[in-house]
Every structure is written in structure tokens, then in C-alpha cells.
Amino acid sequence: MNTKRLTQLETKDLAHPKGAVVKADAAPRQTGATASEALDQLLGAFEDYRHANDERLAELEKKSQADTVVEDKLRRMDEALDKQMARVNELALKARRPEKAGAAAEGLKRQSADGGFASTEHKAAFERYVRQGQEHDLRQLEVKALSVGSDADGGYLVPEETEAAILMRLANVSPIRAIAGNRQITANTFKKPFSRSGLASGWVGETATRTQTASPDLAELAFPTMELYAMPAATQTLLDDAAINVDEWIAQEVEAAFAEKEGAAFISGDGVNEPKGFLSYTQVDEDSWAWGNIGTLNTGANGAFAASSPGDALIDLVYALKAGFRQNGRFVFNRSSQAALRKLKDGQGNYLWQPPVTPGAPASLMSFPVTEAEDMPDIGSGTTPIAFGDFARGYLVVDRLGVRILRDPYSNKPYVLFYTTKRVGGGVQDFDAIKLLKFAA
CATH class of the missing domain: 3.30.2400.10 (Major capsid protein gp5)
Incomplete structure (x- = not known):
């Protein structure tokens, strides 16, 4: 069995030498720099996982007891799969996020189109409050807007x-x-x-008398x-x-x-x-x-x-x-339950749990999406x-x-x-x- 992919996943956290400083916005050193590459890694890792689990099941049939080495290998593979799933989801989420500058420009455009000068004014006053503590303009705006439950003691909207x-x-x-x-x-x-009881209804002819229906229990x-x-x-x-x-x-x-x-x-x-x-x-x-x-x-x-x-x-x-x-x-x-479900098969030997088919999609269990x-x-x-x-x-x-x-x-x-x-x-x-x-x- 080819364990190269799993080895990469299990050791990816050791990519940085001891004492190295890693910037938060630096490009990831892990395998799979894009969502598609990370997904390919995940699919390959799951294929290796299936082979390892098949080996475990074969041992169970022969000896009624699985080899502890195989069990430990599956546990490590489960952890690696979970990390790679998180990596795929993270990259897919980043890919969906709009550019900050473009989003801000689009927001201002919508405000202008809707006559949202008050919203722009509120935003500017709020920024002065956060940065400098100037609350006079923000208080005046919220009094003008009749904002309830929002004052100097309770904070500003x-x-x-x-x-x-x-x-x-x-x-x-x-x-x-x-x-x-x-x-x-x-x-x-x-x-x-x-x-609670549902609305009463029934079939009736075109000219037949309509009897009064029972009142619903609300x-x-x-x-x-x-x-x-x-x-x-x-x-x-x-x-x-x-x-x-x-x-x-x-x-x-x-x-x-x-x-x-x-x-x-x-x-x-x-x-x-x-x-x-x-x-x-x-x-x-x-x-x-x-x-x-x-x-x-x-x-x-x-x-x-x-x-x-x-x-x-x-x-x-x-x-x-x-x-x-x-x-x-x-x-x-x-995640713990997911590790147990990954090992289950149907009557035809197909695994019930399957990895996502596209970046950003969820894993599936019996063809239904999974939320972890x-x-x-x-x-x-x-x-x-x-x-x-x-x-x-x-x-x-x-x-x-x-x-x-x-x-x-x-x-x-x-x-x-x-x-x-x-x-x-x-x-x-x-x-x-x-x-x-x-x-x-």
C-alpha cells in the first residue's frame, strides 16, 4: 500500500524548523496550496485509508481480532484525514471570500443608489468612536434614529x-x-x-353544500x-x-x-x-x-x-x-463519531462515508451531506x-x-x-x- 500521502499529511506540521517565526498571512507550507490540490490529497488519503481498513477487516475474519499495529495506523490515518478535511474547507472558504476593497466599494455603491447617506455618516461616526473614543456624533445619530436600548452605558449600534x-x-x-x-x-x-391538529379539509362537488370544517387546534x-x-x-x-x-x-x-x-x-x-x-x-x-x-x-x-x-x-x-x-x-x-462511521460498509462492500467530490462541498454519509x-x-x-x-x-x-x-x-x-x-x-x-x-x- 502506498502510504506516501498519509506520511505527508501526518508530518506536515513539522515543516517549519524549531524556533522559526511563521507569519499569519504567509503562504501555507502544507501539501495542497489550493483547494483543488488539497482535495486531491484528501481523496488519495482516503483511498489509502480504505486499503488499511480492508486489511483490518481481513484480520478480524481470520483471527477474530485486529492487529494492534493496523488499528494504530487507522487511528493516525483518521487524524490525518480530519486535518486534511479542515484544510480543504479552509481553502474553499478563503476562495469564496470577496476582496475587501471590492466589497467596500460595492457597499458604498449600494448605499449611494439607495440614498444611504445616513448609513455612510453612521459608519464614519462609528469609526471615530472606535479609533478615538469620540462618541458625540454617534450619540446624535442614534438619538435622531430613535435607537432604543443603545446608549452611552449600553454601547452603540x-x-x-x-x-x-x-x-x-x-x-x-x-x-x-x-x-x-x-x-x-x-x-x-x-x-x-x-x-397541532392541522386544518380540516376534504373533497367536494362543484355545486355541493360546503359543510363547516372543524377549527384547528392552535x-x-x-x-x-x-x-x-x-x-x-x-x-x-x-x-x-x-x-x-x-x-x-x-x-x-x-x-x-x-x-x-x-x-x-x-x-x-x-x-x-x-x-x-x-x-x-x-x-x-x-x-x-x-x-x-x-x-x-x-x-x-x-x-x-x-x-x-x-x-x-x-x-x-x-x-x-x-x-x-x-x-x-x-x-x-x-469528529470522533466520524472516525467510527468511516469504517462502515454496506452489504456490497461500499464505504458508507465518502469524501467531498468538489472543494467546499461537505463529506457525505449514505449520499447525504455531513456537518461536523x-x-x-x-x-x-x-x-x-x-x-x-x-x-x-x-x-x-x-x-x-x-x-x-x-x-x-x-x-x-x-x-x-x-x-x-x-x-x-x-x-x-x-x-x-x-x-x-x-x-x-
Whole structure:
């Protein structure tokens, strides 16, 4: 077996000599400098992985026990594949990002076409506030616009372009936000009515009498927004540098903090001062499913896949979803679960997990796209580490319009802190659109 590709991937982090200084914007030293090259590396590495796993399965058939050397090789290959997948996604994401100068020029063009002088004025006043602490112009603009909940104590609203940049970055890096439904609101709570019984209907002749239909049983879902904050810091020297794009810097700084907290909350948040994650709702066996609960299917073995035909549990999970949801279905699990799923085959010997076919595309499991979310639980006794569903229909992310920033040059001298807050909520909006695989007998 040719292990050259895997060796390259496993040793790529050693490319720089000890003590060397690597610039953040320097060209990567890893193999695969472009998304296409990185994808070719990934496909080749997966081919080697398949050969190694076939060797493991052959050992199991002969001795009922796999060679520990082969098991260790597979573990290292899994780590290398995960790193290369991340590399492919990173390069594809960079390729999709617009040029900063072009994006800024296009934004100004749109503002001019829409008569957006106020937006340009707000942007200029906001930049003076961030760089120099001059808040008079910004306060006057927000008083004129009757902005509520935004004052000298609570901070100032960022320009629309900055808010859009923050939300766009979050959609790129926050796994559940990227696949969930989204609503933007101006109130603190989004309320959505739904019918428990459905609307009564029936067939009728052209001239036949129309009998009165039964009234639907209506209920209401409420999605309150909670405050999420980050506090990036900068030196005054950095802020005085005219080459620094303030909007881009703020979006970059809060991206990681917001995405990390959102990612965990959308999956397992308890709904107290944070969104309610889809794993926090009551879980019931699919045979006794009712609205308000998340349906589960068992693997047939406690803390593991069944020894015989392990992929059957995944097939059952897919077809537990109604056809209307299934056509937009996708799997969600973490990297540890993905390592276990890579080893599974169908009855014809084909691997159920497949790498992406184009740069920027997700990997697939049984032809359905995969979203890797590290906040999903690991495989264990009674856990539900694998979700499948139409998340755009099943889970709703609610953003309250307005991101606020409070400039604080006093608390941690010589640094200037920027207390940045946004309000976000989330919860299941259709309990029939998400199903979970439970590792239980």
C-alpha cells in the first residue's frame, strides 16, 4: 500500500524548523496550496485509508481480532484525514471570500443608489468612536434614529455593514447556524403559531353544500433572544493605524468567541440565558413519538453499533424522517463519531462515508451531506451522538437586529477593550424534522 500521502499529511506540521517565526498571512507550507490540490490529497488519503481498513477487516475474519499495529495506523490515518478535511474547507472558504476593497466599494455603491447617506455618516461616526473614543456624533445619530436600548452605558449600534459581516462570518464557521433556519427580529422574542391538529379539509362537488370544517387546534412556539458577548482588545497604536479596516477587525475578533458559544448552545443549551439546543428537548423512542419531543432510534447495542449489519441503524434513522424532510436531510456528528462511521460498509462492500467530490462541498454519509459539529457528544452508552434531519425546517436561529459595542479604555490599560454584544435565540421549530440515533440495545 502506498502510504506516501498519509506520511505527508501526518508530518506536515513539522515543516517549519524549531524556533522559526511563521507569519499569519504567509503562504501555507502544507501539501495542497489550493483547494483543488488539497482535495486531491484528501481523496488519495482516503483511498489509502480504505486499503488499511480492508486489511483490518481481513484480520478480524481470520483471527477474530485486529492487529494492534493496523488499528494504530487507522487511528493516525483518521487524524490525518480530519486535518486534511479542515484544510480543504479552509481553502474553499478563503476562495469564496470577496476582496475587501471590492466589497467596500460595492457597499458604498449600494448605499449611494439607495440614498444611504445616513448609513455612510453612521459608519464614519462609528469609526471615530472606535479609533478615538469620540462618541458625540454617534450619540446624535442614534438619538435622531430613535435607537432604543443603545446608549452611552449600553454601547452603540455598529453600522449595518459591520453587523452583516459578523453574521456572515458566523454562518461560515458556526456549524448549526450554517444549516438551520434563521429569522431576524426587532423585538426580544419571536413567537410562531402552529397547528397541532392541522386544518380540516376534504373533497367536494362543484355545486355541493360546503359543510363547516372543524377549527384547528392552535398553539404557539416562543423563541426568546439571549445576550451573547465578546470583549476583543486592541492597543491604541493599532487603532491609530489607518490601514486597519475597523469593520473587518471587529468581525474577525468576535467571530471565534460568538461561534464557539453559539455552536454549543444550539446543540445542548438548556434555554436558561442561552438558546435551547435540540439535544435538550425530551427524547423518546420513535415508536412513541409525539409533538414536543425528539424521536430516537436505537443501534441495537449498548454504546456501540450492532456487531451484525451496523449500517442498518443508519438506514432506519434516515427513513424515520418523512419524505418531505428527507430530501433536504443531512447528518450531524462530531469528529470522533466520524472516525467510527468511516469504517462502515454496506452489504456490497461500499464505504458508507465518502469524501467531498468538489472543494467546499461537505463529506457525505449514505449520499447525504455531513456537518461536523464538535459539540455533539461522543459515542457512548445511551448517548445520541448522531442526528439526521432537515435542520432548515427543524431548528430556528433568531437574531435580534443590532450589534452593540461599548469602548472601554480604562479597565485594562494600555489596552482598549470593546465590549461587544448581540442577542440571539434558538430552538426546535418542527419536532418532526430531526431524529437522533441512540447507542443503546
